[in-house]
Amino acid sequence: MTELNRALAGAAEKGIISAHQVRDLEVYLADRGFRFGPAASDAAADRADAALDARAAEDSEQPRFIRGFHDILITIGIVVVLIGLWGLTGPLATLPVILVLAEILVRRQRLALPSVVLTLALVHWVAMTSMWLVDDHEDTWHPLTFTLVYVATFPIPLALFYWRYRVPLALAGLVLSIALTCVVAVLLAFERVLGIDVANPDYVLLLPLTLLVGALAVFAIAMRYDVSDPQRLTTRSDIAFWLHLAAAPALLYSLMGLVFLVNGGATWWDGQASFNQAASAIVIVAVFMLVGLVIDRRAFVTSGLLSLGGAIWTVLSKTNASLDSYVFIALAVVGVTVLFIGIFWQRLRRMVIDLLPETITARLHAAP
Known part of the structure; x- marks a missing residue:
C-alpha cells in the first residue's frame, strides 16, 4: 500500500x-x-x-455531564449530604450548602455531573420553599393565580445560578420556567380579561393550544442554540440538549391533547380511545421520530414511545386479540422500533438528510 x-x-x-x-x-x-x-x-x-x-x-449527541467515576463519587457525596441536611434542617441550611458546593465543585473545579445535580438541588429547593410560602393561599386564590405565583418563583434563582456558574442545565431551566410562566399568564389573561373559562368544555382546546405555543417557543430557542454550534463543540450544544429534552414531550403531549380532547378526553387507559385517534397518534410519533433524525436529537424519538405503545394497544384492542396477546405485541413493536432506529440511526439520518436542501442541512449537525 x-x-x-x-x-x-x-x-x-x-x-x-x-x-x-x-x-x-x-x-x-x-x-x-x-x-x-x-x-x-x-x-x-x-x-x-x-x-x-x-x-x-x-x-453525535454527548452532553458533557459526566467525565469519569470521580464525578460519580463526588455526586454520590452531594446527594447524601443534601438529603441528610434536608431531613435535619429543612430548607434553612440546605441552600447555603448548595451554593458553597457550587463554588468549589462548579466554579473552581468545573465538575460536570455535580453541576447538574446541584442545579437540580436548587430547583428542588425553590420548588419546596415556594410551595411552603404559597400553600396558605391555595384555598383563597384562583387556581391559575396560585399556579402563576408558584411558577414565577423559578426564573430569578435559575438566572442568578446560571450567571454565577454557567451551568447549561440552569439556562435551560430558566428558559423552560419563563415559558411555563408565560403559558399560565396567558391562560389567566383569557379568564380575567376575556372572560373565557379554560375549564369550560366549549374552550377545552385552549389549554393544549397554549401549551403548544409555549413548547414551540422552547423548541425554537433550542434550535437557535443547535444551529449556532453545528459541530457540537461548545456548551451551546449542551443547552440545546436540555431544551430539546423538555421541548420534545411538551410538544408531543400538547398535540396529543388536541387529538384526545376532541373526543371528550378519552385516553389509552380508559379504553375509550378510537381507532382514528390511535392512527393520529402513530402519525404524530412518526413525525417526531423524523424530526429527531433531521436535527440529530434522540429526545424526539424517546418522548413518543409511550404514546406509540398506547396507540398499538388501542389498534389491537379493536380486534379479537386477547389481552395477553396485544400487550406483548405492543411491547415487542415498541422494542423493535427502538432497536431499529438506534442501530441504524446514522444510515437513516443520511437518507433523510440527503432529501433536504443544502441550505437547511448546512446549518444542522453533519451526517457522516
Whole structure:
C-alpha cells in the first residue's frame, strides 16, 4: 500500500471521509495517473463504514455531564449530604450548602455531573420553599393565580445560578420556567380579561393550544442554540440538549391533547380511545421520530414511545386479540422500533438528510 493509500485509510478511520468515498477518490486519482496498492475489499469497506457509523452514533449527541467515576463519587457525596441536611434542617441550611458546593465543585473545579445535580438541588429547593410560602393561599386564590405565583418563583434563582456558574442545565431551566410562566399568564389573561373559562368544555382546546405555543417557543430557542454550534463543540450544544429534552414531550403531549380532547378526553387507559385517534397518534410519533433524525436529537424519538405503545394497544384492542396477546405485541413493536432506529440511526439520518436542501442541512449537525 502506498503512502497515499495509508493517508486515505487514516482519514477514513478518523471519520473525515467514509470508506466508500476513499474508493471513489482512488478511482478518480487512478484515472489521472496515480498508482495505488490493492483496493480494500467490499467486505472491508462495509466493516469500515459500520465502525464509522458506530463512532458517529456515539459522538453525535454527548452532553458533557459526566467525565469519569470521580464525578460519580463526588455526586454520590452531594446527594447524601443534601438529603441528610434536608431531613435535619429543612430548607434553612440546605441552600447555603448548595451554593458553597457550587463554588468549589462548579466554579473552581468545573465538575460536570455535580453541576447538574446541584442545579437540580436548587430547583428542588425553590420548588419546596415556594410551595411552603404559597400553600396558605391555595384555598383563597384562583387556581391559575396560585399556579402563576408558584411558577414565577423559578426564573430569578435559575438566572442568578446560571450567571454565577454557567451551568447549561440552569439556562435551560430558566428558559423552560419563563415559558411555563408565560403559558399560565396567558391562560389567566383569557379568564380575567376575556372572560373565557379554560375549564369550560366549549374552550377545552385552549389549554393544549397554549401549551403548544409555549413548547414551540422552547423548541425554537433550542434550535437557535443547535444551529449556532453545528459541530457540537461548545456548551451551546449542551443547552440545546436540555431544551430539546423538555421541548420534545411538551410538544408531543400538547398535540396529543388536541387529538384526545376532541373526543371528550378519552385516553389509552380508559379504553375509550378510537381507532382514528390511535392512527393520529402513530402519525404524530412518526413525525417526531423524523424530526429527531433531521436535527440529530434522540429526545424526539424517546418522548413518543409511550404514546406509540398506547396507540398499538388501542389498534389491537379493536380486534379479537386477547389481552395477553396485544400487550406483548405492543411491547415487542415498541422494542423493535427502538432497536431499529438506534442501530441504524446514522444510515437513516443520511437518507433523510440527503432529501433536504443544502441550505437547511448546512446549518444542522453533519451526517457522516
